[in-house]
Amino acid sequence: MTDSSPPISEVDQFRARRLRQVMRVVAGGLLLAAITNLPAGFKTTSILLLATGTMLYGLHRLKQGHIDTAAAVLLWTLSLTLTVIVTLNTGLRDPAMMGYPAILIFAALFSRRRQFMYLFGFILLAATVQAIAHIYEWRDTAHSRVDWTNVFDVLIILSIIGFAVRFQAYDLRRALVRLEHENRRYRQSEERASYLAQYDALTGLPNRTLCEDRFTQMLKRAKRSDTKSALLFIDLDNFKTINDSLGHSAGDRLLVNVANSLNSCLRATDTACRFGGDEFIVLLADLHSAQEAETVANKILHELGKPIESDQHFFETSASIGIAMAPTDGTDFESYCRHADIAMYQAKKDGKNLYRFFDPTMNRLSEERFRMIGGLRKALKDDEFVLYYQPKVNLQTGRWIGAEALLRWQHPSEGLLSPARFIDLAEETGLIVGIGQWVLKQACHQCIEWHKLGYRNLQMAVNLSPVQFTRGNLTAEVRQALDASGLAGHHLELELTESLLLRDAENIRTQLNELRTHGISFSIDDFGTGYSNLGYLSKFQLEALKVDQSFVRKLLSSKQDQDITLAIINIAKSLGLVTVAEGIEDEETLTKLKSMGCEMGQGYFWSKPLPVDEFTDMLARYAEDATQAHQS
């Protein structure tokens, strides 16, 4: 007999509960039978009392958690008692024989398979022995004749009952096990859901919801104890670059690291929370002065500034922190967060890797941001954007082979704004998708206009933001722009950022391949300024690398920038790509670049970006000059 360890599963708990009820009823029944059998004789009563005692022992074992032992006690006690009573009474014809099917039902419900088979065998054997005792007249059979047909009938009935119940019980048990499994899974997902409702899955830090709750509690405690508290809004300075260039897993590791570093700077009464993305909030309780918050902010900046190792690479990060002090800098969680966020923006503006306390005058900065966002929406609706064009030149022949479309905002009150003033905000808010769509349409349309004027091979280059790949439906938008203007795809070049190709490479590659089927070409803008990863250059089919103007500008004065430029030209050559130098402003730089093997260029040397009419005039003048030069 194998004994189970104390019940664990729900199915076993259910079995134990039912077994206890059955054993109690059986024990009561046996006791009652012992009393009623007293007049019939002492022997039967003693047997029934002994069985009652054994049943109580079984109940005791069950209480200790030994379900299988208790089941065995129940079943064997009943089987043996019944067999003895049947033998003492009239044998096979005794009414007590009816107890065997009941025992088989109990066995099917409460015992394991092997136990059931033993018991079933024992009952068949007991019935057979009783039958033989009748047939061979080992006992007085005057009133009950039995032949082999009766014996087989009894055995068949017992077998049918036994197995039918066993199968039913087996199915029931399986259904219960499945149900229990489902229940467990449901409970686990419920627990996970309630965990995720309060904690961040990646870092394990309290999330925004729990943060708000803790903040509210902290304010109440501070009010009672007349102390100060602080809400620190922390934003990593270069998370996007690390995430884009080293991949999302490195980004995730960085966030976990930040979470650990924050916790290491805090006391038990303080809380570090993840607000979302690379934003964290720290709640400092029981402060006596703003200086204490300053000390913690310094500690955090120091801790986060330590280099982090990932896949045998070290990378460094830093953070900007905005601090809102309670009870002065807000009224509720929302306003404290907003004010700490504004202070954090100020820290970024002042050079990053800094902390700044909220100051009501900073509100103006945030209002300015809101005004800009509203202005950008209106600009798109009211057609306030314009495109300027800058020529792209073949350095060897001097021919103008194309134009780069550069966005400007004709602001109603502030005049012409450069993209540096609004592109970041447009990307942050996703407005760049609509703006980019407008740029594509406009640039394609303008290119075809110039083709119509006779500049048939002119190519148009358009800058794309990574956001257009992730938030918009870029391939459809480009197709629309080409279809609407009638421009052939091979006249369109899309300028991509380095960081784009380091993102979700597969998704980007699919979109680029789709665009390539229309004949569109691609170049990498500002090459050399990001995490220039040569791996992606061969992974994506590209046509050109644009050397960033920061290298070109110092080409003649800095040996290092000259070396970098030469390296980029050589990399491009070895990969079969064209090199375009940006920001050429003088003849010396042009000559140097030509001697280094750079094929194309752009810059003030030829022209600043111009509005469409001026660019068209320039094209005409350039064409005239070119014809005259050809004739002479």
Ligand SMILES: Nc1nc2c(ncn2[C@@H]2O[C@H](COP(=O)(O)O[C@H]3[C@@H](O)[C@H](n4cnc5c(=O)[nH]c(N)nc54)O[C@@H]3COP(=O)(O)O)[C@@H](O)[C@H]2O)c(=O)[nH]1
């Ligand atoms: N997603 C989009 N981004 C765009 C779009 N239009 C522009 N931009 C991005 O803004 C960045 C700044 O553009 P801009 O102020 O127009 O500056 C360009 C040129 O004016 C400037 N340039 C060119 N030659 C010279 C030079 O000789 N000297 C000098 N000091 N500056 C020069 O360089 C910028 C060239 O841009 P790019 O070739 O793209 O690097 C710009 O970098 C774009 O990323 C847009 O429609 N969508």
